Amino acid sequence: MATILSVSGSPSATSRTARLLRHLDDRLRDQGHDVTPLDVRTLPAEALLGADFRHPAVVEATALFEEADGVVIGTPVYKAAYSGLLKTLLDLLPQYALTGKTVLPLATGGSTAHVLAIDYALRPVLSSMGAAHIVPGWFTLDKDLTAGENGTLSVAPGTAEALAQVTDTFSRLLGGRTTVLAPTG
DSSP states (O other), rough: EEEEEEEOOOTTTHHHHHHHHHHHEEEEEHTEEEEEEGGGGGGHHHHHHHHHTHHHHHHHHHHHHHHHEEEEEEEEEEETTOHHHHHHHHHHHTTTTTTEEEEEEEEEEEEETTTIIIEEEEHHHHTTBSEEEEEEEEEEEGEEEEOTSSOEEOOOOHHHHHHHHHHHHHHTTTTHHHHHOOOOO
16 A cells, blocks of 8 residues: 655653554554654754754655655644644755655644644645645544553544544545454464
8 A cells, every 4th residue: 555654743752642643553554554653753853953964864764754655744732833843854854845745634732722733833834845635634632642551542532533534534545445454363
């Protein structure tokens, strides 16, 4: 099927945002896609903050964007916008790094006051980078995500249904199966 890059813009090692993305990555894999996770926080800070376009980690991240058919971008919302960490990476990518790609924007936050951050902060930058199609994203309240000690994630039922719907729409646009198949033998 499609090659998907799943990008977490959270600076936290115990991020609900990253856990949510990894949870959705599994759903996309079950639908036949090849998913590569990228946690921006693992890229060298000196390369990101110093705008070192030639740093091997930045070159590798750029190549992951080039190779992807679709991109899932997740971010916690800070000050009504996407994370500064995500911004540093997006600033280092070529101007039209998303040309021809389908993009699913996701955000997490503590308050419904930030629900429009996807549409007013993230969507414009993704559009300016040439995304062919930005599917309707989803804002998830932190209270709807419960992280287990073993790295698992529980998603509140209504939120889980909404996330499944936006993820399946993204998958369908990339040519994936939207019915999760049971494991065989």
